[in-house]
Amino acid sequence: MFEPVIGIEVHAQLKTESKLFCSCSTRFDAAPNSNTCPICLGFPGALPVLNKKALLYGIKTGLALNCEIAEVSGFDRKNYFYPDLSKNYQITQDASPVGVCGYIDVALDGEVRRIRIKRVHLEEDAGKSIHEGGDITGASFSLEDYNRAGVPLLEIVSEPDIRSPKEAYEYLSMLRRILLYLGVSDCKMEEGSLRCDVNISIRAKGSDTFGTLVELKNLNSFRAVERSLEYEVERQSQVVASGEEVIRETRHWDEASQATVSMRRKGRAEDYRYFPEPDLPLLSIGRTWVDEIRATLPELPAARRMRFTEEYGLPEYDASLLTDTQELADYFEAVVREYGQAKIVSNWVMGELSRLMNATGIGIESVKVAPGDLAAMLKMMDKGTISGKIAKTVFEEMFREGKSPETIVKEKGLVQITDEEELAGIVDRVIDENQKVADEVRAGKDKAIGFLVGQVMKMTKGRANPQMVNKLLRQRLTN
Ligand SMILES: [Zn+2]
Incomplete structure (x- = not known):
């Protein structure tokens, strides 16, 4: 060897x-x-x-x-x-x-x-x-x-x-x-x-x-x-x-x-x-x-990566990617300061944000989404104002236009439908139109329910609250 x-x-x-x-x-x-x-x-x-x-x-x-x-x-x-x-x-x-x-x-x-x-x-x-x-x-x-x-x-x-x-x-x-x-x-x-x-x-x-x-x-x-x-x-x-x-x-x-x-x-x-x-x-x-110069040294990548795992409880993989550049690490920390939950922020930064940056060739220093706006969008998700699916649409728009999530949601009418009565009407219509699948669910084929949820989401352009849709479908098709 x-x-x-x-x-x-x-x-x-x-x-x-x-x-x-x-x-x-x-x-x-x-x-x-x-x-x-x-x-x-x-x-x-x-x-x-x-x-x-x-x-x-x-x-x-x-x-x-x-x-x-x-x-x-x-x-x-x-x-x-x-x-x-x-x-x-x-x-x-x-x-x-x-x-x-x-x-x-x-x-x-x-x-x-x-x-x-x-x-x-x-x-x-x-x-x-x-x-x-x-x-x-x-x-x-x-x-x-x-x-x-x-x-x-x-x-x-x-x-x-x-x-x-x-x-x-x-x-x-x-x-x-x-x-x-x-x-x-x-x-x-x-x-x-x-x-x-x-x-x-x-x-x-x-x-x-x-x-x-x-x-x-x-x-x-x-x-x-x-x-x-x-x-x-x-x-x-x-x-x-x-x-x-x-x-x-x-x-x-x-x-x-x-x-x-x-x-x-x-x-x-x-x-x-x-x-x-x-x-x-x-x-x-x-x-x-030399001592004066030493005092001006920034927190270096290895130290910052370690701090990200300790302070935020992030996996090694996340910490390593997020500290790849100072600008990216700064961005992540700015969102966390406003929103709190580090792992969720990490998922968005490494997921949607990185995907859009790669697709457009835009570096983090030129990204139009202010850290505060990403934090605001995550809070809207937590409150149920927008669904997770809609959040992706909102985020893409934020990335393109640099507008706040509130403005985009208002302009495009993307507020999540959480009104039970309104949703129940749509759920009933979907069951009517898909009798065969509904029967399968009734017969115990639980997996088939996903198709019906999908139909409701399609009909509401993703605005329905998926948990509520699930609950309503189960009320009607299972006991
Ligand atoms: Zn010269």
Whole structure:
């Protein structure tokens, strides 16, 4: 039996207005090369100045990931040539990252696994190459856009603690959730503001040695990470089982064939000739400042999820979905404050509200239903003003129009019929029109009563009180 040993590097673009070492804008959709200056293009003599907010975000993230924050941190030059890197070096943190020795707890199948974080460091992003007429091998020429050059990145490196593709998926989801809660990155994989590289090797289960490392690239979604890892576990296991050796290489995930493809073999680790960045002084990170930043940390997803199970008595599943984003969790809590019964609120938020959000592509931040209006609608249901079935219709209208439930019920005449006399008339008519079914009920076929209830509901357009209809039918057809 083999087990995979997986480590993940995540690059998250920080949500700052300006770049890491200059005042150029970080806007994503600006015209090519419009957000550039002598500093981010690397002109001779241009000097970098550190963006304080990027450092603050780095410390904040380090704290949220349970890292030790460096007292002295600094920047280094990583030297290499590539067209999207006009300076011929990247300013990064090698020797003294802002945070080290952290961890994330990941819940999987009812068990909590602790994934250690090796380091969290700041670095600048490179530009972007656009290969005209194909990929890099088939293109007739390439264009360079340096707008992204110098955008602040936070690199978060895990220890090789991940033991399954599923766990990798959960780790990334939790990390993304934390970054979103902190508000330090918008984590949009489709815009490249969150990217991940994965290392995987396999070894005999229980062994403490490491196998040959394979690096996976071109992972454009967390699902791609999971699937590419599943593929690699299988592939590497077969290689080893057949008595051959896994080759140390970088492999590319091919979405179309759902397979990894060899890209390039790796010799020894590349020598980037790191040296301390001479244009930036070492940073002394004061403990008072760190404590101030710690005090601004929001309640993080794992803590909030646990509180939801304890304070509201919600199942783990509900708590996990509701705390997926801060906005959704806030919305849920706002409804509960007005209405009380948390599980009912949870059912509506995860049920009807999520269904309509998915169907329309509207995010929770743009939902027109005010939490107070959802609470009011639930109270109307409890009072019997509207039936559960009608509530769904009312809610859809609230979602579309943003009106209060009272207004919708009044405008559309949706008040539940609870008048016994009125209902009795309708029930009698339904029995008349469905003699055969009525006889079946009389003969003891209790299930058939559901059909008659359905007919009454149809006739009243769902406005009849179903309990009363049931009672009236039973009075007439059973003894
Ligand atoms: Zn610039």
